[in-house]
Amino acid sequence: MLKEMFENVKKKTPLIHCITNYVTVNDCANILLACGGSPIMSDDAAEVEEITSICNALVINIGTLNQRTISSMLLAGKKANELNHPVIFDPVGVGASKLRNETAEKLLEEIKFQIIRGNISEIKMLALGNGSTKGVDADIADVVTSETLDSVIAFAKEFSKKTGAVIAITGAIDIVCDTNNAYVIYNGHPMMSRITGSGCMLTAMMGAYLAANQENPLEAAASAVCAMGICGELAYEKLEETGAGNSTYRNYLIDEICNLTADKFERGAKYEVR
Amino acid sequence: MLKEMFENVKKKTPLIHCITNYVTVNDCANILLACGGSPIMSDDAAEVEEITSICNALVINIGTLNQRTISSMLLAGKKANELNHPVIFDPVGVGASKLRNETAEKLLEEIKFQIIRGNISEIKMLALGNGSTKGVDADIADVVTSETLDSVIAFAKEFSKKTGAVIAITGAIDIVCDTNNAYVIYNGHPMMSRITGSGCMLTAMMGAYLAANQENPLEAAASAVCAMGICGELAYEKLEETGAGNSTYRNYLIDEICNLTADKFERGAKYEVR
Amino acid sequence: MLKEMFENVKKKTPLIHCITNYVTVNDCANILLACGGSPIMSDDAAEVEEITSICNALVINIGTLNQRTISSMLLAGKKANELNHPVIFDPVGVGASKLRNETAEKLLEEIKFQIIRGNISEIKMLALGNGSTKGVDADIADVVTSETLDSVIAFAKEFSKKTGAVIAITGAIDIVCDTNNAYVIYNGHPMMSRITGSGCMLTAMMGAYLAANQENPLEAAASAVCAMGICGELAYEKLEETGAGNSTYRNYLIDEICNLTADKFERGAKYEVR
Numbered sequence: 001m002l003k004e005m006f007e008n009v010k011k012k013t014p015l016i017h018c019i020t021n022y023v024t025v026n027d028c029a030n031i032l033l034a035c036g037g038s039p040i041m042s043d044d045a046a047e048v049e050e051i052t053s054i055c056n057a058l059v060i061n062i063g064t065l066n067q068r069t070i071s072s073m074l075l076a077g078k079k080a081n082e083l084n085h086p087v088i089f090d091p092v093g094v095g096a097s098k099l100r101n102e103t104a105e106k107l108l109e110e111i112k113f114q115i116i117r118g119n120i121s122e123i124k125m126l127a128l129g130n131g132s133t134k135g136v137d138a139d140i141a142d143v144v145t146s147e148t149l150d151s152v153i154a155f156a157k158e159f160s161k162k163t164g165a166v167i168a169i170t171g172a173i174d175i176v177c178d179t180n181n182a183y184v185i186y187n188g189h190p191m192m193s194r195i196t197g198s199g200c201m202l203t204a205m206m207g208a209y210l211a212a213n214q215e216n217p218l219e220a221a222a223s224a225v226c227a228m229g230i231c232g233e234l235a236y237e238k239l240e241e242t243g244a245g246n247s248t249y250r251n252y253l254i255d256e257i258c259n260l261t262a263d264k265f266e267r268g269a270k271y272e273v274r
Numbered sequence: 275m276l277k278e279m280f281e282n283v284k285k286k287t288p289l290i291h292c293i294t295n296y297v298t299v300n301d302c303a304n305i306l307l308a309c310g311g312s313p314i315m316s317d318d319a320a321e322v323e324e325i326t327s328i329c330n331a332l333v334i335n336i337g338t339l340n341q342r343t344i345s346s347m348l349l350a351g352k353k354a355n356e357l358n359h360p361v362i363f364d365p366v367g368v369g370a371s372k373l374r375n376e377t378a379e380k381l382l383e384e385i386k387f388q389i390i391r392g393n394i395s396e397i398k399m400l401a402l403g404n405g406s407t408k409g410v411d412a413d414i415a416d417v418v419t420s421e422t423l424d425s426v427i428a429f430a431k432e433f434s435k436k437t438g439a440v441i442a443i444t445g446a447i448d449i450v451c452d453t454n455n456a457y458v459i460y461n462g463h464p465m466m467s468r469i470t471g472s473g474c475m476l477t478a479m480m481g482a483y484l485a486a487n488q489e490n491p492l493e494a495a496a497s498a499v500c501a502m503g504i505c506g507e508l509a510y511e512k513l514e515e516t517g518a519g520n521s522t523y524r525n526y527l528i529d530e531i532c533n534l535t536a537d538k539f540e541r542g543a544k545y546e547v548r
Numbered sequence: 549m550l551k552e553m554f555e556n557v558k559k560k561t562p563l564i565h566c567i568t569n570y571v572t573v574n575d576c577a578n579i580l581l582a583c584g585g586s587p588i589m590s591d592d593a594a595e596v597e598e599i600t601s602i603c604n605a606l607v608i609n610i611g612t613l614n615q616r617t618i619s620s621m622l623l624a625g626k627k628a629n630e631l632n633h634p635v636i637f638d639p640v641g642v643g644a645s646k647l648r649n650e651t652a653e654k655l656l657e658e659i660k661f662q663i664i665r666g667n668i669s670e671i672k673m674l675a676l677g678n679g680s681t682k683g684v685d686a687d688i689a690d691v692v693t694s695e696t697l698d699s700v701i702a703f704a705k706e707f708s709k710k711t712g713a714v715i716a717i718t719g720a721i722d723i724v725c726d727t728n729n730a731y732v733i734y735n736g737h738p739m740m741s742r743i744t745g746s747g748c749m750l751t752a753m754m755g756a757y758l759a760a761n762q763e764n765p766l767e768a769a770a771s772a773v774c775a776m777g778i779c780g781e782l783a784y785e786k787l788e789e790t791g792a793g794n795s796t797y798r799n800y801l802i803d804e805i806c807n808l809t810a811d812k813f814e815r816g817a818k819y820e821v822r
Contacts, residue, residue, distance in 0.1 A: 245803025255519025529793025
């Protein structure tokens with residue numbers, strides 16, 4: 001099932017509008033091309049509604065938000081909602097400043113998101129108004145373990161109910177759920193946290209997966225998480241061979257997404273549904 | 275002849291002022307260094323005139339344009355014109371929004387460009403006010419083939435006449451022309467469209483080629499297109515050896531520009547003049 | 549001694565707030581992760597004070613400064629001073645425009661910096677109000693040689709006295725000094741100037757080194773310069789093996805920082821104290 005989501009991206013070449021941060025934007029564009037989508041980055045209030053209208057999905061990432069782009073996010077999000085284009089939200093660093101908290105809150109109020117993806121601290125912050133974000137990384141106190149897994153799933157399903165969005169909480173163990181079902185995904189590698197942008201890239205890629213699989217948002221999101229995790233593992237195998245470091249690992253990761261096949265996907269995916 | 279254009283860049287180390295998008299800006303800077311130029315990126319209205327004054331050419335790219343940088347583009351462009359510095363225009367995504375259309379129009383009215391480079395949809399949009407831009411990629415309906423080649427050349431020569439600029443239309447077949455002559459260039463590889471920024475990088479590099487060859491804008495532009503295409507092919511050969519993906523291909527492409535020699539240029543260039 | 553500085557970064561994982569340019573920001577983030585730190589990029593006036601409060605050091609880089617971010621730099625810098633967080637300044641391209649000169653002056657007046665790093669032209673411009681910056685590169689007339697070394701050291705110590713900051717002048721020979729002692733560092737490779745961002749990356753990394761070694765700013769800065777230079781050499785060894793170009797060299801450089809050990813540091817460091 002998840003494999004089909006992956007294949008649909010290749011078939012449909014969805015065009016994804018990203019309003020995203022300037023730190024990882026190039027990697028987001030390249031991973032969208034790698035997975036079979038096509039990126040367009042645009043953030044001026046005067047054009048975002050038109051741009052999003054010609055796209056198949058919108059990804060909003062607040063990594064380096066500023067006053068100018070916040071209004072663009074709102075305009076684009078509302079337009080996408082109006083057109084029934086899927087909208088994905090990555091609340092990077094929410095909890096780290098009032099501006100991020102208020103912006104995230106406003107976005108959640110005014111835009112209907114199909115997927116919200118963050119680390120556990122970010123999602124807790126969104127859902128509960130607390131959580132202990134350490135900059136853009138999850139706080140150690142929040143980490144999902146096999147002991148806390150069930151309660152985190154329950155929490156995520158609750159937040160899905162509240163928002164109507166598929167919730168994706170990524171970390172050592174990834175949880176992707178709607179109100180009823182949770183995919184618990186065991187793919188990935190710790191090296192992914194030694195590069196900037198693995199979260200942003202995943203969110204961007206979710207845009208492509210969701211655009212190509214609008215009728216199955218839960219499976220689309222879970223499939224993107226699996227793909228990223230599998231490729232994180234494959235990239236690490238390559239890293240072990242070559243002895244390279246984190247910069248090259250970033251390239252390997254995107255390369256593996258570029259070279260991922262349905263067969264590798266099938267063999268590599270490690271998940272259960274709860 | 276084209277080879278000399280290439281060699282002049284290495285000799286003169288031109289300093290290129292880029293007002294460009296934040297998606298591919300790092301690649302543009304690295305390819306300028308790779309080809310023998312030197313980049314400076316600056317986009318604040320309060321300094322662009324001074325910055326462009328100390329540079330040898332100005333590259334304007336509207337990939338992620340916004341209100342703030344539009345006025346900087348106009349200021350820098352006029353100053354460069356005043357100083358007889360060459361100015362190159364990359365109308366990324368024109369046709370995708372009113373803002374892009376109006377900005378492109380205004381830039382064409384107020385600035386004299388020596389080279390305008392885009393895909394066929396973008397150039398058609400500029401010249402005719404239509405064309406079917408699909409985001410930042412050319413629309414399939416617009417693609418240049420051996421059947422349409424002659425009519426596209428005629429169209430491009432006409433647009434060159436209207437603007438006074440060398441027109442570079444890049445795609446599977448590249449056309450670079452002034453009012454009289456057209457270089458039709460057969461270098462390049464489809465893999466170049468699987469990375470973000472191959473167009474932007476080419477435009478940035480044209481800045482260096484033109485600055486080092488001001489008396490020959492047509493040959494300078496054609497030479498940059500050849501160089502990029504040759505290196506796209508060489509990079510693909512390397513990709514086949516290593517089995518890497520698009521992220522590494524981007525590195526290979528810039529690497530090949532860095533390692534390009536007059537000899538490789540001579541052997542690799544595939545073009546005719548019509 | 550310098551080696552311990554290096555080791556402390558790995559132990560303490562300092563979180564570094566960067567207000568930096570959009571050209572090299574991704575490389576700065578990845579090199580911070582490579583060396584053992586953690587980056588957060590944020591530049592909106594509404595949040596920079598909060599963001600810098602949760603960080604261990606602040607890095608201000610004026611590479612693509614604009615009116616909006618200048619006020620953010622001032623706000624963040626003052627807040628960091630108030631909290632006794634170290635602040636590092638990279639005056640990219642100062643001398644190239646009035647805006648850069650005035651901004652640099654204002655920052656020096658209103659913020660206490662622990663380290664100021666630039667090329668010789670930039671530091672001369674800051675200290676003397678002249679120097680012949682050629683865009684973002686040092687002017688050839690300013691280059692530090694064994695003949696001019698003593699006078700440059702005297703000049704740098706004087707500027708350290710005036711500013712209270714450790715002064716780092718990087719180039720073929722690197723000088724890092726406070727009012728009393730100067731580390732003269734002979735590591736590095738000319739290839740480092742063929743990529744964009746080697747200076748910016750070094751400054752970002754200094755943020756991590758200083759945050760982890762607040763009691764020893766001189767040694768922290770010198771240690772970061774050594775680390776960068778050693779890795780520039782190791783990366784070049786790799787480049788010679790593979791025959792790659794500047795884009796891959798950038799990856800090698802960050803990779804080597806990622807894989808640097810105390811032992812490699814010890815064996816590789818080439819410096820004297822004057």
